[in-house]
Amino acid sequence: MDATVAVSESGVNQLVQDLLASAHFSKSDSASWGPFTVSYSVSASVSGGTVELVDTPVQLIRVHDFNVSASAGVSLSFDLNNILPQICIPPVQICIPTPFGDICTPQFCISWPSITVPLTIPLSLNISADFGIQVRDGGSTWDIVLLIFPFSLVIDPTPTINAILTAVENAVDGVLDGIPLIGPLIADLVNLVIGALQSVISLIASAIDALIHEVILLIDIFSPTIPVTLLSFDKTEVMIPASGPGNPDVDLTLASLTAQIAQHELVAETNFA
Amino acid sequence: MGLTNGFAAFAAIDETGINKFIRNVALARPHYLHFATAGLGGGSPAISLLPPLTVPGAGIGLQYEIAIEQPVVDFFPQNLPLPGGLTLGANQFSITTGARICVVCSDRLKSDQRGGALVCGSIKVWGVGHPTSTPVGSTDKLIGLVVDAIVIKDVGGLEAIAECVAKDTLNALLLQLRYLVKKQVFGAFSFFLAAGPTIADNEIKVWGNLS
Numbered sequence: 001m002d003a004t005v006a007v008s009e010s011g012v013n014q015l016v017q018d019l020l021a022s023a024h025f026s027k028s029d030s031a032s033w034g035p036f037t038v039s040y041s042v043s044a045s046v047s048g049g050t051v052e053l054v055d056t057p058v059q060l061i062r063v064h065d066f067n068v069s070a071s072a073g074v075s076l077s078f079d080l081n082n083i084l085p086q087i088c089i090p091p092v093q094i095c096i097p098t099p100f101g102d103i104c105t106p107q108f109c110i111s112w113p114s115i116t117v118p119l120t121i122p123l124s125l126n127i128s129a130d131f132g133i134q135v136r137d138g139g140s141t142w143d144i145v146l147l148i149f150p151f152s153l154v155i156d157p158t159p160t161i162n163a164i165l166t167a168v169e170n171a172v173d174g175v176l177d178g179i180p181l182i183g184p185l186i187a188d189l190v191n192l193v194i195g196a197l198q199s200v201i202s203l204i205a206s207a208i209d210a211l212i213h214e215v216i217l218l219i220d221i222f223s224p225t226i227p228v229t230l231l232s233f234d235k236t237e238v239m240i241p242a243s244g245p246g247n248p249d250v251d252l253t254l255a256s257l258t259a260q261i262a263q264h265e266l267v268a269e270t271n272f273a
Numbered sequence: 274m275g276l277t278n279g280f281a282a283f284a285a286i287d288e289t290g291i292n293k294f295i296r297n298v299a300l301a302r303p304h305y306l307h308f309a310t311a312g313l314g315g316g317s318p319a320i321s322l323l324p325p326l327t328v329p330g331a332g333i334g335l336q337y338e339i340a341i342e343q344p345v346v347d348f349f350p351q352n353l354p355l356p357g358g359l360t361l362g363a364n365q366f367s368i369t370t371g372a373r374i375c376v377v378c379s380d381r382l383k384s385d386q387r388g389g390a391l392v393c394g395s396i397k398v399w400g401v402g403h404p405t406s407t408p409v410g411s412t413d414k415l416i417g418l419v420v421d422a423i424v425i426k427d428v429g430g431l432e433a434i435a436e437c438v439a440k441d442t443l444n445a446l447l448l449q450l451r452y453l454v455k456k457q458v459f460g461a462f463s464f465f466l467a468a469g470p471t472i473a474d475n476e477i478k479v480w481g482n483l484s
Contacts, residue, residue, distance in 0.1 A: 002290030004276065004283070004476070007462070007483075011281035014483050015462065231462060239294055239452055246318045250301045252294055263275030265283075272293045 001269035013051035033200035044070035080112030142257035145227035309338030344370035404470035417451030
């Protein structure tokens with residue numbers, strides 16, 4: 001081989017960190033479950049991790065403990081009229097027909113408000129992943145790319161469920177607390193809302209977690225089908241730049257490139273044309 | 274430890290690669306290897322211009338040209354033969370080339386066409402030298418080669434003079450072939466030279482850190 005370039009484990013770690021600095025993605029969605037309408041947006045980014053270069057015959061780059069940081073912004077809306085029974089004080093109204101029309105006893109019926117509960121659900125998890133290396137022809141470059149091996153990403157929905165239930169409970173309690181004459185009923189009314197929510201909360205949490213999942217996998221480095229370029233070698237290297245008429249560039253053309261992991265180093269070799 | 278030897282990155286070009294580079298220099302800038310007075314085409318894109326030499330007593334300018342063969346570099350350990358008086362040691366390179374020197378002989382010019390007036394001779398040149406590194410600014414460095422010793426055979430009593438001129442000529446050529454190691458290695462990554470260049474294993478090697 002005419003030329004050799006090697007990058008140490010710590011050097012590759014530095015290159016991977018540079019790669020992760022731009023690894024982020026966000027997406028939003030919305031859906032309705034029963035009386036609850038939920039819109040949510042998720043953004044995720046990746047940082048940290050340490051690189052291990054695994055030699056022949058495995059030939060892979062293993063990144064230990066990537067930190068995947070995601071944030072789900074959730075806005076949950078519902079109309080209490082669709083959940084709570086109508087409450088009138090007094091509960092019974094008596095009306096007496098007269099030639100001038102009905103005359104009724106006074107009654108006050110509560111019109112339940114609509115509630116929107118905004119909340120942010122943070123997520124942080126550490127994952128390790130293995131990447132194979134390949135050399136690809138990038139047109140004007142030879143690219144050493146990473147391609148992740150399939151890995152499992154398990155997200156525990158419990159924190160999402162608990163965060164939503166707590167936020168809704170606090171919001172409903174706060175709204176009902178402002179309505180006069182129903183003080184003794186508030187606890188039961190809140191329980192009614194929570195009961196209705198609990199029947200669909202798993203579905204809501206699953207949808208949010210699915211989006212978090214999707215967003216994380218949309219980050220190129222976690223896509224098993226999208227190669228991520230770790231190093232890109234110009235096929236034409238200007239060894240001596242042009243310096244006026246009669247002195248054009250003196251180039252070297254990289255006719256081929258190979259890459260392998262050897263002795264815990266990423267080693268690229270090339271032949272010049 | 275591998276190739277990087279404690280540094281973040283390593284790069285090396287072997288003697289075949291260097292000789293391809295020299296070939297490309299000869300193709301792109303032939304005037305680096307071909308010199309002549311104006312009367313022999315000097316001053317054209319392919320031939321550097323030399324001033325005529327004054328012929329002592331005759332008061333005329335001597336037209337001449339020097340065509341240097343494409344040099345061939347051999348990095349330690351030795352693969353190409355060297356003449357007596359030169360040995361290739363650790364961290365050294367050898368360079369083998371030659372030159373064809375022609376002069377226009379005024380005596381022949383009177384009775385002949387210019388082509389027939391051209392008197393030529395060839396010499397073979399061998400040199401041995403070491404790699405160099407010259408800082409350029411705070412981070413960049415020019416790496417190159419410089420000839421320390423040279424041998425020219427069969428030029429009789431003019432050997433010392435010929436070797437002196439040839440050494441200066443070769444070093445002037447090598448000075449123009451220095452490579453600026455700066456922020457990119459083959460466009461791949463930011464690289465700051467920390468050690469080297471060193472010649473070993475038929476390669477010229479450098480080590481550095483990533484920015």
